[in-house]
Amino acid sequence: MIISDVFSKRQSIATYTVNELSVLINNGQVKLREVNKLHIRAIKKYILENVSSEQIYFPPLVATVAYLGTEKPQELTIVDGSQRLAVLCQIEEMGYKAAQSDLHEEMKKGYKLLQFVKHMEVAIQIFEGLSKEETDQLYIDLNTKGKKVALSKRIAFDSRKELNIITNKILETNKQLSTAGVEIEKRAVIRPTNKKLLSLSQLRQIVAIFITGKMVFRTLEDDRYETHLHAEGYIQLLNAWFDELFRLYPPEQIGNFQVSMLANHPLLISVAYFANKGLEKTGLQERKRELAKRMNQLIDVDFNRQNPIWKEFKGASRAGYYYLANDKANIEKLVRWLEEQGR
Structure with missing residues (x-):
């Protein structure tokens, strides 16, 4: 010894x-x-x-x-x-x-x-x-005193958690999302300076919404949810949703808070929840069809920042920009409004 x-x-x-x-x-x-x-x-x-x-x-x-x-x-x-x-x-x-x-x-x-x-x-x-x-x-x-492993490293290296595996696969392979931008180095996307659409933790939140079919507000651990599709099925759904999302707003501009309200994260996750609500146990092909149908309802929505409709939702004005409140009641109100569009 x-x-x-x-x-x-x-x-x-x-x-x-x-x-x-x-x-x-x-x-x-x-x-x-x-x-x-x-x-x-x-x-x-x-x-x-x-x-x-x-x-x-x-x-x-x-x-x-x-x-x-x-x-x-x-x-x-x-x-x-x-x-x-x-x-x-x-x-x-x-x-x-x-x-x-x-x-x-x-x-x-x-x-x-x-x-x-x-x-x-x-x-x-x-x-x-x-x-x-x-x-x-x-x-x-x-x-x-030990340094916490960065989220980007946990997603890249954790081969056990399906949530991270799916997030990492979308991050690696979706070219339109790459154009829109995912912030990896910083924990938060500070608007309006940062024009990337999402942070890595926000992308993982959207993946969690697809897996659960429910609104996810906190970090989701693998032992707290049940999957109904294989990982490849969720990847197909996410890619289909991003295709529909970028039909609503081009990936080159969607993260630019000066023009796009979808750069306001509460609205973006409301759209993700709206597209998945109640579908967690539905088969892959039927779910893809319903997702496309729901997203098509939003094709005529004006997602420009100047649209006065956004002031009807809870939020705060700062330096000429309107920031939607990221709380459960406000997101539920946004989802109800999205459900009324195109009908």
């Missing part, structure tokens, strides 16, 4: 089998911080969902000991990773439970877990001689 001096504290990294850690915990030789049941449940779900592909990735746990010798410590106080460790020590039990399932896929996961636990080792970064105050501060720093 290699021991290094980092600033005033000695530290090392050691690996333990899951069985070793289970024995140490049962003997009271490993002290865990208080665990959170919801967090435990989320980690278990992550393991069960990814054990078949063997894509389970955990960073090293962090612990402190009174003294670092030449052998790996047998008494540890966990600083960070108590939830992960608690779950890892339950893997064998999880495996037996899943293996007894009547569902074939769950049974396979159970046997995979039982094989997995036999070979799994856990890395622990170990600090020597931390006081309680230093231990608490290290825990806080580890959980608050």
